[in-house]
Amino acid sequence: MQAVFTCRDAHVAQHAARLLSSAALNGALTERQKITAHKIATALPDAPASSFRQALERARAGVWPSAAQTLFAWPADDPLEEPAEDEPELPVSATRSPKDARLADLPGPVVRVVQLREFHVYDQTKVLAAATAGGWEPMPDEELGEDDPHDLVGAVMFAAETTGELPGMDWLTDAQEGGLLLSARGDEVADWSTEPVRINFGTGWRLQQAANPYAASPRNPGATAAVPEEPQPDFASLFALPAACDCEEEDCQKCRWTFTPRTADLLFSALDELAEAAYDDAAELGDRPVTEDDDGAWGFFARLPQVTWRQSMQWRRNVARACDDLAGDLKRGSWPRPSCAAEEIVLHLALGDAPAHLEDGGSAHAALPKHRDDYDFDACSDFFFQDHDVLWLYDSKYGEGSGGADGTESSPIPPALQPDNWFEDFLNVPRRSPERAHRR
Numbered sequence: 001m002q003a004v005f006t007c008r009d010a011h012v013a014q015h016a017a018r019l020l021s022s023a024a025l026n027g028a029l030t031e032r033q034k035i036t037a038h039k040i041a042t043a044l045p046d047a048p049a050s051s052f053r054q055a056l057e058r059a060r061a062g063v064w065p066s067a068a069q070t071l072f073a074w075p076a077d078d079p080l081e082e083p084a085e086d087e088p089e090l091p092v093s094a095t096r097s098p099k100d101a102r103l104a105d106l107p108g109p110v111v112r113v114v115q116l117r118e119f120h121v122y123d124q125t126k127v128l129a130a131a132t133a134g135g136w137e138p139m140p141d142e143e144l145g146e147d148d149p150h151d152l153v154g155a156v157m158f159a160a161e162t163t164g165e166l167p168g169m170d171w172l173t174d175a176q177e178g179g180l181l182l183s184a185r186g187d188e189v190a191d192w193s194t195e196p197v198r199i200n201f202g203t204g205w206r207l208q209q210a211a212n213p214y215a216a217s218p219r220n221p222g223a224t225a226a227v228p229e230e231p232q233p234d235f236a237s238l239f240a241l242p243a244a245c246d247c248e249e250e251d252c253q254k255c256r257w258t259f260t261p262r263t264a265d266l267l268f269s270a271l272d273e274l275a276e277a278a279y280d281d282a283a284e285l286g287d288r289p290v291t292e293d294d295d296g297a298w299g300f301f302a303r304l305p306q307v308t309w310r311q312s313m314q315w316r317r318n319v320a321r322a323c324d325d326l327a328g329d330l331k332r333g334s335w336p337r338p339s340c341a342a343e344e345i346v347l348h349l350a351l352g353d354a355p356a357h358l359e360d361g362g363s364a365h366a367a368l369p370k371h372r373d374d375y376d377f378d379a380c381s382d383f384f385f386q387d388h389d390v391l392w393l394y395d396s397k398y399g400e401g402s403g404g405a406d407g408t409e410s411s412p413i414p415p416a417l418q419p420d421n422w423f424e425d426f427l428n429v430p431r432r433s434p435e436r437a438h439r440r
């Protein structure tokens with residue numbers, strides 16, 4: 001070991017030691033570390049600052065000149081040396097979170113945070129000058145394109161990694177999406193992911209407000225007026241009725257059960273209402289658990305099996321989207337076929353709620369053609385599901401007070417029905433697009 005400089009400020013000395021260690025281990029400093037190094041050198045008197053800069057450069061280059069008298073050779077029979085092992089000892093960071101580990105190899109939870117930032121550069125000269133003064137260096141000329149000859153993007157990225165502020169630019173957007181990665185759901189850390197990492201930040205609140213000036217927004221959170229509703233699907237055309245037949249023969253194709261326009265209309269209304277309620281409750285409930293004390297205050301999520309009552313807000317938003325996915329099937333003229341356990345549970349709820357929407361159908365519903373199979377929701381339950389296993393979760397043995405209801409290895413819940421796996425696609429049903437957005 002060799003002294004580098006003397007510093008009376010323990011905080012500055014600690015940061016300097018960290019930077020020297022990082023430079024020696026990695027051979028380079030990040031942009032943020034370069035800024036810290038500049039601040040340390042500015043805080044030191046001239047002589048120690050010069051020694052610090054020199055030591056930092058030597059550590060980065062991996063060359064440390066030493067006088068002959070300072071060299072030391074380890075004795076072969078060093079009594080302080082631990083016995084050699086087959087594998088070299090790894091630094092603590094490498095054993096704690098190895099960089100080449102897959103998600104399943106990491107013992108603790110892994111959180112993915114994706115950040116969206118946008119900056120308006122109104123004075124490029126100021127931005128480039130300020131970034132350079134802060135320690136930023138542009139890419140070599142041969143790596144720059146014609147559209148960005150001065151590496152303005154690099155200068156703004158340098159600012160985004162530090163304070164987010166530079167003279168000559170304004171901060172427009174700052175949004176984040178985060179969530180736990182779960183092996184049981186098929187998640188994987190980005191470096192090992194077979195699928196591209198996609199995050200949907202939704203449409204902008206300004207666009208929503210332009211469509212409806214009274215809509216809620218960050219600047220107008222108390223607004224309650226809704227964006228104009230979309231026109232109701234034309235279920236008479238989407239689910240056109242076959243020609244009538246009264247032969248009542250067992251094998252007659254015309255006499256088979258029909259999913260009628262009136263049935264589709266009520267089921268669509270039920271799914272749409274469930275989606276609205278789920279989004280509202282998810283936003284208000286957040287990550288807090290539903291409890292017995294709520295006594296139905298969380299109208300939608302209190303209706304789900306108790307094993308789901310401790311799920312996250314994002315999980316709840318995905319359940320709300322499941323309602324919209326099934327409603328989207330109806331809007332396209334297709335039977336609602338659940339593609340995952342979450343869609344199965346909400347379709348069961350919608351089939352139970354649909355008859356109550358008959359009173360609210362109005363003249364539009366009354367104008368739909370009549371059929372003998374209208375409102376046969378029991379038949380819908382028979383035809384739309386592959387099985388009804390998801391309803392097992394309403395059994396008391398799967399309640400919150402039962403052992404293993406938290407999804408541990410001792411859980412009595414089959415893996416396919418555990419809440420964290422509710423959005424796993426069924427293999428025999430077409431997958432939903434992973435890029436589809438949430439309603440809001």
